[in-house]
Amino acid sequence: MSLPRAVLALALVSACARTGPSSRTLHYIDKTLVSSSPVDHRAYAAYIQARVALDAEPADLARALQQIDLALRYDRDDPHLWTTRGEIELRLGDVDAARRSSARALAFGPEYPPALQLAAQLQLPGGRQVAEARR
Numbered sequence: 001m002s003l004p005r006a007v008l009a010l011a012l013v014s015a016c017a018r019t020g021p022s023s024r025t026l027h028y029i030d031k032t033l034v035s036s037s038p039v040d041h042r043a044y045a046a047y048i049q050a051r052v053a054l055d056a057e058p059a060d061l062a063r064a065l066q067q068i069d070l071a072l073r074y075d076r077d078d079p080h081l082w083t084t085r086g087e088i089e090l091r092l093g094d095v096d097a098a099r100r101s102s103a104r105a106l107a108f109g110p111e112y113p114p115a116l117q118l119a120a121q122l123q124l125p126g127g128r129q130v131a132e133a134r135r
Contacts, residue, residue, distance in 0.1 A: 039075055046071035064088045079109030086118050098122055
């Protein structure tokens with residue numbers, strides 16, 4: 001390889017090298033752009049199924065819990081999954097379990113806004129009445 005070709009090849013390699021996060025890792029939380037690893041597709045699929053069951057009218061809380069537990073098998077460190085689990089448990093009326101899930105969510109994402117909101121909600125007096133009102 002001649003010197004000009006070698007320089008051109010080096011320039012192309014340098015130009016193609018990553019300089020910062022991949023577009024696949026960028027997403028917004030509220031209005032803040034953050035970078036995190038892409039989630040396991042199986043965890044995401046189970047999360048979507050949990051969300052569909054949770055948002056149905058009427059909500060299928062048993063299915064939502066089953067699916068979020070499946071998602072957590074694939075991704076144990078995701079604060080959003082733990083927050084969703086806490087939301088489901090709260091709607092089921094299991095405030096103690098919701099508090100445990102909320103604590104796990106905050107352990108993995110201490111500044112994660114939905115986890116902070118759930119934790120604040122769980123500290124309200126009469127948390128059981130809140131859960132019953134959401135049924």
